[in-house]
Amino acid sequence: MYTISDTWMWQYGKSHYKGWGGRFLSLKTDKETMMRTNTLPGTLAVYSFIIVLKGRFTALYSGREITIERDHLFIYTPGFPISIKAVSEDYAGLCLVADESFTVETPSIRNAVRSALLPTFEMRQPVVSISPEESARLSSLIRMAGEYLVSENPMREEMLKNLYAVFLMDLSSILSKRTQRGRLGKRVEDLFMEFMYLLPQHFVREHGIEFYADALNVTPTYLSRVVRQVSGRTVVEYINRLLLMEAIWLLESTTLSIDEIAERINYADSTTFGRFFFRMKGLTPREYRKGLFKISS
Secondary structure, X not given: OEOHHHHHHHHHOOOOOOOOOOOEEEEEEOHHHHHHHHHOOOOEOEEEEEEEEEOEEEEEEOOEEEEEEOOEEEEEOOOOOEEEEEEOOOOEEEEEEEEHHHHHOOOOOHHHHHXXXXXXXXXXXXXXXXXXXXXXXXXXXXXXXXXXXXOOOXXXXXXXXXXXXXXXXXXHHHHHHHOOOOOOOHHHHHHHHHHHHHHHXXXXXXXXXXXXXXXXXXXXXXXXXXXXXXXOOOHHHHHHHHHHHHHHHHHHHOOOOHHHHHHHOOOOOHHHXXXXXXXXXXXXXXXXXXXXXXXXX
């Protein structure tokens, strides 16, 4: 999968601006920039959010054709194939893009970001209708991020991380009002939200569904059914996604050995952890960290 820096250099052949770190991007989009997406040779290792301000575009996203219009928000998650089928001549939008690593490495507010990511990124519907007020608020955060990107503020990196976290939490609040609200029954909705509340607090130590079912006083079978009914995902998928995020953060942001990271996230040994990481990312933890070292040097 390709990072922001990879895709930008592929499309434009030069850095976005002097001193750009290549992991976070805020930009205006028009017909030309949207159609450039089709020149990419593969899927992206990024989270991307597009707010349509005017016009529309049609995309083939993970094999499904969708149309995104004014006051729609489109959410792209890592690894999904996408191609742009058509863009109206009057199309205008705002786009916020963050590399997967940038998304999971915010130490000071990592728990808040993690909680916001779950309902945001594990949704089945990548297009959300937002009100003009919500569109204006989220758009202002994207524009502010763009201003900090090109500023010489010595705290630029931290400001961007915090702006990104605010954006995610605001979006999470918006989505929580949309997601199956009132259609599945209060008991089902409440149980799902209680699970989502427990998960960020315990996933590092508790990898099994039994713990969460016991904590919620239901059977594992019933919890599995509720989580799949609401989100289309399994409990294991939620747990594994967070474990991967935690592992990536530890590999990138600490000097802990692979054995120590395996112990930190409660794997029996580094071999078991390595198999999990390879299954999720397609390379070993050691290969992932070695790749990071090559990039930084």
